[in-house]
Amino acid sequence: DYSGLDQIVIGVCGGDGIGPRITHEAQRVISYLLQDQVKAGRVVFKEIDGLTIENRVAQNKAIPDDVLAELKACHVILKGPTTTPRKGDPWPNIESANVAMRKELDLFANVRPVKVPAQGIDWTFFRENTEGAYTLGSLGVNVDEDLAVDFTVTTTQGTERIARLAYDYARKNGKGRVSIVTKANVIKTTDGKFLEICQKVAQEYPEIATDDWYIDIMTAKLVDEKRRRDFRVFVLPNLYGDIITDEAAEFQGGVGTAGSANLGKRYAMFEAIHGSAPRMVKEGRDIYADPCSMLRAAVLLLSHIGYQAEADKLERALDICMFEEKKMHCTGRDTGCTCEEFGNYVMDTIQSL
Amino acid sequence: DYSGLDQIVIGVCGGDGIGPRITHEAQRVISYLLQDQVKAGRVVFKEIDGLTIENRVAQNKAIPDDVLAELKACHVILKGPTTTPRKGDPWPNIESANVAMRKELDLFANVRPVKVPAQGIDWTFFRENTEGAYTLGSLGVNVDEDLAVDFTVTTTQGTERIARLAYDYARKNGKGRVSIVTKANVIKTTDGKFLEICQKVAQEYPEIATDDWYIDIMTAKLVDEKRRRDFRVFVLPNLYGDIITDEAAEFQGGVGTAGSANLGKRYAMFEAIHGSAPRMVKEGRDIYADPCSMLRAAVLLLSHIGYQAEADKLERALDICMFEEKKMHCTGRDTGCTCEEFGNYVMDTIQSL
Numbered sequence A, B: 001d002y003s004g005l006d007q008i009v010i011g012v013c014g015g016d017g018i019g020p021r022i023t024h025e026a027q028r029v030i031s032y033l034l035q036d037q038v039k040a041g042r043v044v045f046k047e048i049d050g051l052t053i054e055n056r057v058a059q060n061k062a063i064p065d066d067v068l069a070e071l072k073a074c075h076v077i078l079k080g081p082t083t084t085p086r087k088g089d090p091w092p093n094i095e096s097a098n099v100a101m102r103k104e105l106d107l108f109a110n111v112r113p114v115k116v117p118a119q120g121i122d123w124t125f126f127r128e129n130t131e132g133a134y135t136l137g138s139l140g141v142n143v144d145e146d147l148a149v150d151f152t153v154t155t156t157q158g159t160e161r162i163a164r165l166a167y168d169y170a171r172k173n174g175k176g177r178v179s180i181v182t183k184a185n186v187i188k189t190t191d192g193k194f195l196e197i198c199q200k201v202a203q204e205y206p207e208i209a210t211d212d213w214y215i216d217i218m219t220a221k222l223v224d225e226k227r228r229r230d231f232r233v234f235v236l237p238n239l240y241g242d243i244i245t246d247e248a249a250e251f252q253g254g255v256g257t258a259g260s261a262n263l264g265k266r267y268a269m270f271e272a273i274h275g276s277a278p279r280m281v282k283e284g285r286d287i288y289a290d291p292c293s294m295l296r297a298a299v300l301l302l303s304h305i306g307y308q309a310e311a312d313k314l315e316r317a318l319d320i321c322m323f324e325e326k327k328m329h330c331t332g333r334d335t336g337c338t339c340e341e342f343g344n345y346v347m348d349t350i351q352s353l
C-alpha cells in the first residue's frame, strides 16, 4: 500500500536492444497520466542506466552491485527487456537479469494478464517466479563430460504465497474459478507438492471452483476456441508459467503486446514478457518496435501504486488502439507506425476518452 | 529392418479407459490392410492383457514382470492409453506405464507427426523420450517437509541419438530444416548441453538448415498462422516435446487425432498421444471415442515394419476422412459416429482409393 507515502519512486531500467525505446514510451505515457503528481513531486522517475549487457558483462554479474542498490532504493521498477547471455556467446556465463532480479528482490509472483475482448478471452496467469526449474538455474552439475544434471525445487512457503495471491485475486475480482497447472503425473515430487499445496490453499476459498490440469493438455486447451474462454485464473510453477504465457499472448497479438507484474512483499517490477530483439536494432528497425507490452506493464504499475483510475484509462485506451480501431500499429518495419507515433496515438486516445 | 523375418509379432495392449476400444479399431484396420500377411502367418497379433491399472496396482508395479516379458517377446507394440496414478489417488504411487515402457524398452525417440494439409502445416516432432525431466521421475527427494527437489538429466549419448534421428529423417525426406527447441537461457546445464550437442550433430548435415528457439516463444510461433508453416522438423528434450505436441495436435483436431512412434534400437511402440479418458467410460460415452490417434499410430507402425504402401494408403484414407469429407466424425457423444463406425468408414475409404 503506497497511499501513505509522500513520494513514490519509480525506477526506470531501459535494458537492452529495443528496451530503452519501448520503456521510454511507457514512461512518457505514465508521466502524462500522472502529470499533476509528477509536477508536485509525489511521483518521481529515477533512471537506472547500468542494467545493460555491456555493463553486466564488464562487471561479470547478472546485476552489478551498484545497480542492485539503486533498484532497492526505488518503490517500484519499470524494466525493459534485457539480453540473456548463453553458451556460445562471447560473454561470461552470467545469469539472466530478469531471473536474477526476481530472486534478488524476492519478486515471487509473476502476474500476466492476457485478454481478447472480442473472443471472450480474459485470462490472468499467476506464475511462481523464484523457484521451480529456475531456482538453481546456473548451478546445474556436469557430473562428467557425458552427464549433466539440473535441479527443480518446490517449497511449501513458495507455493503457498503464489496460490494465496491467485485465490485472493479470484475472490476480489469475482472470477469464480482457479485452474492449477502442473505435470504432477511425471514430475511427482515437486509438481506433486505444488498441486497439493494449491489444493490445500483452495480450501480456504470455498466459493471458488478449483480444477487442475497437466501443462501439456493445457497448452492444447488454450487453442480450443470453444473451451478456452471458460478459463479465468491460472496458478502454475515457474517454467510452465513461462511457456504458457508466451502461447497465450499470441492470441492477443503476440508477446510484443503482453506486460507482466513481478510482485514481492517489498518490491514490485513491471516488464514486457518478451526479449530485447537485438536483431531489430542491428537491422535498424528498432524505431518501429511495438511498445504495447511496456504500456500493458504500465497499466499494471499504475494499478499497483494506487492510481486505479489512471490504470483503467490506459487500459481502455490500449484496448481501443489495439483491438477496436487499429488506425495505427507497429509492425516492426516501415510498413507500420513508429514506437513514438504509437505512444502519441495512445495519449491522444486517452485524451479523447 | 524387419524384411528378413519370417514372422512379425505385433503386441497389442489395450490399456485403460477408452484404450481397448480405440486400439481394437486400429488392430482391425491393420488386419484389413495386411490381410494376406495375416492369413499367411507372416504378421501375427499377440494380445497382452495385463497392462491395466487394476493389474498394475495389484502388482504394485508400473509394468508387471510378466507383462514386460510378453512385451519383450514382440517385435513391435500397439498400445492404447494407460491411466497414470497420481498423488491423492487411492492407488500406490507407481510410475506411468508409458514412461516406464519407454525406459524399460529403451525407446529413446518419440516421433510425433502433425499435419493440416489445408494450412500447409506438416510438422514432425522428435521428442527425446527417456531422459530430461522424466529420467528420475519418481525419484525426487523430499529434503524435509517444506522442500522438494526433482532432477533433470541430459547425457551426450542420449542427445546424440535423438538429434541424429531427426537429422536423418530431415535428410531422407528432403525437409531442409531442423529446429532445436530448449530453454538453454535458464536451464543452462542440461538444456545447454542438449542444444550444444544437437548443433554439433547438425554439422554432419551441412545441407540442412538449423535454427534454435526457446520453448516459450516456440509455443507462440505455432499459433502464428503466418510463420508456423515454415517449420518442418523439431528436436527437443522430453518435457518440451510432451508439452508442445499436445498444443500442435490441437491444430489438427485435438490430441485425439495424433499418434506417435516410440522408437528404440531393438523395440518400437506405437500409441496415441492422449490419455485414457476414464470420464468417458464412466459416463458411458466410450463407444463414441475417436480412434484417429490410434489409426495415426497404425500408419507409423505399418511404415516402421516395412509396409510403406499400406501405411500410405491408410494415411491417405485418414486425410480424406478427417479433413476432406468429414461425412462422419466422432464427437465423444451420441451426436457423432461411434468408434466402430469410424473404423468402418476408414476401411470403406481405403477400399475406394
Ligand SMILES: CC(C)[C@H](C(=O)O)[C@@H](O)C(=O)O
Residues within 6 Å of the ligand: A084, A096, A098, A099, A242, A272, A273, A274, A275, B185, B186, B216
Ligand atoms: C528471458 C527469460 C529468462 C525470461 C524467463 O524465462 O522467465 C522470459 O522468457 C520471461 O518470461 O520473462
Ligand SMILES: CC(C)[C@H](C(=O)O)[C@@H](O)C(=O)O
Residues within 6 Å of the ligand: A185, A186, A216, B084, B096, B098, B099, B242, B272, B273, B274, B275
Ligand atoms: C501420460 C503421460 C505420462 C505422457 C507423458 O507425459 O509423456 C503423455 O502425456 C504423453 O505425451 O505420452
